[in-house]
Amino acid sequence: MKPQSFKLSTFNHSAFDCVEMPVENIQAFQTTRLNPNNFTSHSLPTQKNTKSLPPKCFDHFNLGLHVSDDSEIVIQNRQQLLTYLPENSAMQWLDQVHGNKVVVVDELSVSPIQADAVITRSPKLALAIMTADCLPILLSNSYGTEIAAIHAGWRSLASGIITKTLAKMHSGNHDIYAWLGPCISKNNFEVGGEVKNQFEEINKSFTTAFKVNDKYSHKDKWLADLKKIAQLQLTEQGVKNIIVSNHCTFDENERYYSYRKEQKTGRMAAVICIE
Secondary structure (H helix, E strand, C coil): CCCCCCCCCCCCCCCEEECCCCCCCEEEEEECCCCCCCCCCCCCCCCCCCCCCCCCCCCCCCCCCCCCCCHHHHHHHHHHHHCCCCCCCEEECEECCCCCCEEEECCCCCCCEECCEEEECCCCEEEEEEECCCEEEEEEECCCCCEEEEEECHHHHHCCHHHHHHHHCCCCHHHEEEEECCECCCCCCEEEHHHHHHHHHHCHHHHHHEEECHHHHHHCEEEECHHHHHHHHHHHCCCCEEEECCCECCCCCCCCCCHHHHCCCCCEEEEEEEC
């Protein structure tokens, strides 16, 4: 039977992005900075137990405990996420360090695991990747029996995190669906020449993911395309089913957190779960 597209029917469409991965038995979504229940893009919190209004850099649905936000509010936000998953689901969080460590989990680790990619074959164990400009990548096989989530900043991409994740999955790469979520776009992600050189040393094909920043062409500054880098790596590994979000966290800062634009800011989550 041909897989059916998952529909985000239980979500506030204005607050979350739907991940329409054409796989049965999978729930997946991308949060934004908007609170799905208590906020609109211009409203204030209605929670009675909210102690104070969060600073603008954290409004309205920050999920990062490491960014100096009120931890009580962040924990409430994380608990709220569970209500949008299958009943009795748990959420696996990571301590992300811009590396290339990949872990496989069969059951919940209450403490965040230090890694930048995570794989599971266990139903109702949701995987969460936090971002605020880096690229979130969600993977699933076509049967919805194995999933993965990757935190893909440029350092992780350069150190082979996609290849390492696929190597630890039991599914064949040709059977994998990949979703690339909102991140800083190729028009806004400025890097130095050393970053471009690092990718070109891996494979000359990555040259196409960089263009000169006309504003600072004399300073060896380039604009990098994280989504293209990830697509090239996935394709090289035999993954052909790739769905790409066209949203930019930097340009659409009212909807998404952007570290490059705000410096001090919250974190969103890309979430995937086997039902």
